[in-house]
Amino acid sequence: MNVLQVSMRDLIGERFNGYRLHLSLRERGHDARMLVLYREGHDPSVQGHPRWVGPLERGLYAAERISSLQGLLSPIALTFPMRDGFRRADLVHWHLVYPHYISVPLMPFLAGRRPTVWTIHDPWPTTGHCVHPSECERWRTGCGKCPDLKRNFTVWMDTTALLWKAKRAAFRRMAVTLVAPSRWIASRAEASPLIAHWPCHVIPPGLDLGTWCLLDRADCRGRLGIPPEARAIAFRMPSGQKQQVSKGIPWLKEALRRLGTERPIHLIVFEEKGHLAEFEGRFRIHELGWLTEVPRMAEAYTAADLFLMPSVAENAPTMALEAMACGTPVIASDTTGMPEMVRAPVAGLVVPLGDAEALAQATQRLLDDDGRRAAMGAEARRIVEAEHGYDRYVDRHLALYESVLARTAGTR
Structure with a gap:
């Protein structure tokens, strides 16, 4: 053919x-x-x-x-x-x-x-x-x-x-x-x-399940300098104000301001750098830039405890699927194609679009619940293996x- x-x-x-x-x-x-x-x-x-x-x-x-x-x-x-x-x-x-x-x-x-x-x-x-x-x-x-x-x-x-x-x-x-x-x-x-x-x-x-595979989380965190007692949140930072609004960055930033800091929190940021200066000192920030190498991306997803995607609209978000393949739960907006991908509350959570308080609460709950987070991550990987090979x-x-x-x- x-x-x-x-x-x-x-x-x-x-x-x-x-x-x-x-x-x-x-x-x-x-x-x-x-x-x-x-x-x-x-x-x-x-x-x-x-x-x-x-x-x-x-x-x-x-x-x-x-x-x-x-x-x-x-x-x-x-x-x-x-x-x-x-x-x-x-x-x-x-x-x-x-x-x-x-x-x-x-x-x-x-x-x-x-x-x-x-x-x-x-x-x-x-x-x-x-x-x-x-x-x-x-x-x-x-x-x-x-x-x-x-x-x-x-x-x-x-x-x-x-x-x-x-x-x-x-x-x-x-x-x-x-x-x-x-x-x-x-x-x-x-x-x-x-x-x-x-x-x-x-x-x-x-996804190629041989490439997007489960890695050793402790090893991946060690490579990024994230200690075992810390928690890590990953998300995408697009360029330009219009794109940032469409990906929910204003609500994400507001949610970050509301998170507790009883234990260290690290932010793993894909794509654009230099947009999180206000959080320096409050969080440890790892700005990875534009990654094209799948092994490095998989390492970053695995190092994270959660992947956040509070977008205004997504069809079938590739980055959410990649995070799930690496065993990382996703928190996303309850609009368009995201709930279908995340399967809340099985492999992650969804929150009302634009609700920074709900996003902060959902993030805090999962950061504080190691058992639930691990179960969601395992289920996320199972879904990817069953339906997205x-x-x-x-x-x-x-x-x-x-x-x-x-x-x-x-x-x-």
Whole structure:
């Protein structure tokens, strides 16, 4: 089977953007290819675009933002049929392709040329402009009168009703098969007037259980300089105020201020550095930066007693799953796809979105209860082993590809 994975990038976000899936297909003997807007690695089976396409894409992104015609202007997808990977493909699988890699008006053009599978990593296909509408319900009726134009992807003028109608016009003229990483996003697709007519299959994310394995917790803590009597909390610190709000950092900081300090607490921070100066002296802070090496990430997750994810919205959060694979319980917001992943109160806890006091109390309870925390961590690992092994993840995709090809045989 020849499958073309399409995404914005290959290496950045490779855990969920199709690149790992692409490699697994090749390992199983399939003649697979990948097409990306920005090629960061040197894998010859991954095709990029000429150098001039990058500046064009960035210029179009700015133009779409200023004109508020988000996702409508890019012509880049017109070049796809000329690419060797597309011409040879039996089936094309889209991942992170919007809003300006494959523009909305050109989606029917591509989907009409090859059987197409589309993994929806967020609700953008169901809305006028935003990636996560949160509490807004206007996506059900056509958007317009948008309450938050600055929410990703930002538009300057309220063209959200126009953008919603543009998606409806395009999506009515195309047939794709959706992959939903969570039941939550699948239910959102089924409720959407824009994409409810497409078949949708839930395929939870997968992890290589040989790489994401249980490590010796004392050894991992020792490597980071965390003493046995201390407690350790891990979380992600994204860049930029908008991203930090979307990941719940303001509530997380407020919860940290409310934690007791009877015993030492260490903070293990992924990604951005320099945002926790106010806590120096109160906690010991380990800022790890952007880690790409899985062994180091697994070591950090294992060293933590808890992983906190108080995000506004997540579909199937990869970092929560990785922490669970390392036997670390997760505390997350009670919204979108997070409760489904955490399985509260089995492998962690969920708290009301934006409730810093509830987050602080849940964190304190688990930090003070070694037995409950250990039981949750063991159950978290069991869930990952039972439902999120990477071989099973690849098997599910191959079965879906075969069913799509069988269904579309002779129709193109």
